Amino acid sequence: MARRGTARTGLAALLAVPLLLSACGGGSGGGTTSGDSGTLRVLDYYNSDPNATLWNAAIEACGTEIGVEIDREAVPGETLIQKVLQQSSSRTLPDVLMLDNPDVQQIAESGALAPLDDLGVDSTGVAPGVLEASTYEGQLYALQPVTNTIALFYNKTILEQAGITPPTTWDELKTTAAALTQGDQYGFAMSNINTYEGTWQFLPFMWSNGGDERDIATSETAEALQLVKDLMEAGSLSQSSVTWSQADVADQFSAGNAAMMINGPWNFGTLDAVEGLEYGIVPIPAPTAGGAVVSPFGGEAWAVPQTGDEEKMQKAADLVQCLNKDETQIEVSVATGTVPTKPELADEVVAQNPNLAAFAEQVPDLRARTGQLGPEWPAAATKIYTAVQNALVGGMTPEDALRQAQDG
Template identity: 50%
Template sequence: MTSPVRPSARRITALFATIALVLTATGCSGETGSGSATGAVTSITALDYYTDASEHAQWGERLTACGKTAGVTVEQRSVPGASLIPKVLQQASSRTLPDLLMLDNPDLEQIAQTGALTPLDQYGIDSSGLAKGILSAGTYQGKVYGLAPTVSTIALVYNKDMLAEAGVAVPRTWDELETAAAKLTRPGRYGMAVDANATFEGTWQFLPFLWSNGGDEKQLDTPQAAQALQLWVDLVKRGSMSKSVLNWTQADVHDQFVAGKAAMMINGPWRINALNETKNLHWGVAPIPVRQMGQTLVTPLGGETWTVPRGASKARQEKAAQVLACLNDSTNMLALAKQYFTVPSRTAVASRYAEQVPSMAAFVKSVESSRARTGELGVKWPKAATGIYTAIQAALTGGQTPEEALKHAQQIASGS
């Protein structure tokens, strides 16, 4: 899961207006590249934010292989995550979008809203067999614009030795979580660790507690939301969770866990490689606890979707769509999931994967009922996300009660 820094809302609004006017006037966008609108297409361009050398190379191999099946060479271009959306908005405005575009799933709707993307059904791409939340993440106004080969979410990661030593069972409910965290806490070690910082990452980590308890970003100042926030407040107040969670990133949470300074943490499968490489660390993964037995765990969906922007050349769009379909076939899904410790987007493939990679079973299970962050509010989601992490900060510092903090959060979300 990535949370790129987004440009300001005012800037986005202005760019949206410009882009919409340009697209309406011209009826197209895109690079001409190799192969004209009427000639044979021999190469296409792809844009992503895989700037890590290893990741860039690995995705490059996938794109090259899928390009070969489509009969084209794929020129991969990568920019830092924080730069992707500003670059895409600028390219859409100047009609220089790539042929194949990767987007973090919460960003898809705001780009689709500009008219810069094409619906995938026009290419006959198969989107069957996907979990509801995954399909929702690639959909805008009833049309599927993006597909993710694999996805991710978050779960409870725990130190097996510490739990065994304290005689603590893996918690399933909030009461059990509070009890376990208290028993696991001792000098130099906290029972629980989360990322509660003032970014979308903090919101991301809080969502399972909010959503699973019946809270909703459409109305943040509810008893259900307050109960979820009170849980985090209580963990800090009772000393089971460090006050430093207000500043920790997910990477910091991981570091605390592997250093033995936290017995349990909320984190994602992107940490598994590092966990496996840590000597003498015996860890397990379980679903995030819910307030009471019988509630359905709902976690946020992470992962990148691949899209086909509008372009001057229909032939180039068709080739890009063929590459996209290849990336999303079952064989590539499974291979990518094993390579990156992510979850295949097709339910049947994910089930086989969970059997083959047991450490991913809890993540696979959680993805079944996961939810796209933009599923309820669409392009208005960033305001709600800002309200949520603002409320977390206010409540955990003791500046406001959960109820007061969430009332302010709702004001932020509604723009009042």
């Protein structure tokens, strides 16, 4: 999911030296130590339920299907990359590695991963934007079975009592948010925090208006930032949003302090636990009527590290293929509130969980955060949330805030 966002500056450089050493041996007798030939070591960060139990079952089932035993290790998300660094240095990389999708290109750049096409992995039917996130210099290095993104949640009771329908354009968003703001209730909530979460929530406004992370000092991005600033200055969006994480935004919405919010499907459990809360979900409003909404996507991809054991690398590729088959995508999507990366599977998933409709319809147009800049994305993400903060807190105009961040 997109809630994680720790910086990994210089990751490729840190990995490069030990990986060059580990790749020298080649064949089953050299490279990293991978253990029993009939066992695949798997590393991921699914260490809490429902993901922990669900993915363990899926991985074990795929292990049985391809005829191997599974030795799985799950670590906290914030420690995964450090674990990979340690394993790279000691030449004990796992056979199968799960990565947050924005990390794939950085790890691939270091030489740690094997191209999946060379191992016969079939990615047919996966949305182009999803494949782009796991592609480096024309080679696919990981495959992602499910994804998530963000949309506009609204409190059905509040909007119905006000006789208001969910907004579909920026102008409607400003009008609707103003009309729903009264007392302690804000009309709209989103995270504008100075972390990658803040960037993640701003991207649909920036991208849908034609903004580009390669140069944020443009009129298109300034107009998107002006929209957020207008909402705050009108009192429709709390000034505290500059310190709110996405979880904080969900708490505000759950408590009835916001009539609408931008957030993701990972909040279903939190929202559904609130007695009497009825909510709907629609796409984030577009700049103008009928305009396309372009959102980022989250989720994890599965890769095959360069262990030097060709036989086990092929088995690892078979496991990655199995984890991405249609049946697995559907089962995991329904169980975890995510959506399949294959658009053709959306209808079956939405039939089982209608709340996923607004997310599933975005999959064909989802954009990879690393699509334009690859491993340089973290620097751009920092510039974006810095500009948002300077415009909302520092009193700068969107144009000045974006120009300063871009030049800095």
